[in-house]
Amino acid sequence: NRHLISAGDLTKDDALLILDTAEELARVSERSIKKLPTLRGRTVVNLFFEDSTRTRISFEAAAKRLSADVINFSAKGSSVSKGESLKDTALTLEAMGADAVVIRHSASGAPHRLANWVHGSVVNAGDGTHEHPTQALLDAFSMRRRLGSLEGRRVTIVGDVLHSRVARSNVLLLHTLGAEVTLVAPPTLLPVSIGTWPCEVSYDLDAVLPKSDVVMMLRVQKERMNAAYFPSEREYSRRYGLDRDRFAKMPEDSIVMHPGPMNRGMEIAAEVADSARSTIVEQVANGVTIRMAVLYLLLGGDTA
Numbered sequence: 001n002r003h004l005i006s007a008g009d010l011t012k013d014d015a016l017l018i019l020d021t022a023e024e025l026a027r028v029s030e031r032s033i034k035k036l037p038t039l040r041g042r043t044v045v046n047l048f049f050e051d052s053t054r055t056r057i058s059f060e061a062a063a064k065r066l067s068a069d070v071i072n073f074s075a076k077g078s079s080v081s082k083g084e085s086l087k088d089t090a091l092t093l094e095a096m097g098a099d100a101v102v103i104r105h106s107a108s109g110a111p112h113r114l115a116n117w118v119h120g121s122v123v124n125a126g127d128g129t130h131e132h133p134t135q136a137l138l139d140a141f142s143m144r145r146r147l148g149s150l151e152g153r154r155v156t157i158v159g160d161v162l163h164s165r166v167a168r169s170n171v172l173l174l175h176t177l178g179a180e181v182t183l184v185a186p187p188t189l190l191p192v193s194i195g196t197w198p199c200e201v202s203y204d205l206d207a208v209l210p211k212s213d214v215v216m217m218l219r220v221q222k223e224r225m226n227a228a229y230f231p232s233e234r235e236y237s238r239r240y241g242l243d244r245d246r247f248a249k250m251p252e253d254s255i256v257m258h259p260g261p262m263n264r265g266m267e268i269a270a271e272v273a274d275s276a277r278s279t280i281v282e283q284v285a286n287g288v289t290i291r292m293a294v295l296y297l298l299l300g301g302d303t304a
């Protein structure tokens, strides 16, 4: 594959190759080798039209650890504010020699469109409510490092599925890797297409928790929320929040995940987020490793 746009485009072999490559890279960095020469002479452009902390910084760190040149583009302060289109912005960056464009955009489908306009590889760093494939890959990598193979593992994803590109990419990738996914959400925060997703749906978090190997809490995306269909914060937290009592219902060897940024005290209690069974900080570190693996596999060959 020349691009990474959707987790659904990855075969099981593709996904395992990325996870195994990330494992090799993690072993290299555990030997205190911080920088590899693999992508010397290549240019990676980070094209961010939406805010980001983890994804933007980890793609930059990943590209630099592979010795690529990195150009960081933020829509704020650019000629996008003068009305320049995505296409013209992309062509401008390509003229500066981009071998890969990492794009985050509020419009679902923007990376797909970009792939038709540029010659380099396009990596989706989150498009609207559609997909965030490198997040799903780093989540799968984090699960595998804690629990071993994902085959038959029961993963529960909880919360604002409607607005979550993380949930969609995780459901697609985890299904491909043989895990059994259950989504738990208020009916008003599930997409109408949910019946076509390869997963189960439940409205009863307390019933699902004791059977979960992994519980992934989603951020309530207030910025995309229409107040008409959101319960009060207190009601949401009471029914769908992972507090201390709910955490106690999970199996002792299960783990808690969150892609960040978190609303502490809303979808997840601070003491749960900070517990030894939380992988939240590991997920961030693993994000650099997975993005190194993705850039290496897309750009490392002779023909890239």
Ligand code: CP
Binding pocket: 051, 052, 053, 054, 055, 056, 126, 135, 259, 260, 261
């Ligand atoms: N998880 C994630 O995508 O975080 P950022 O929005 O900070 O990149």
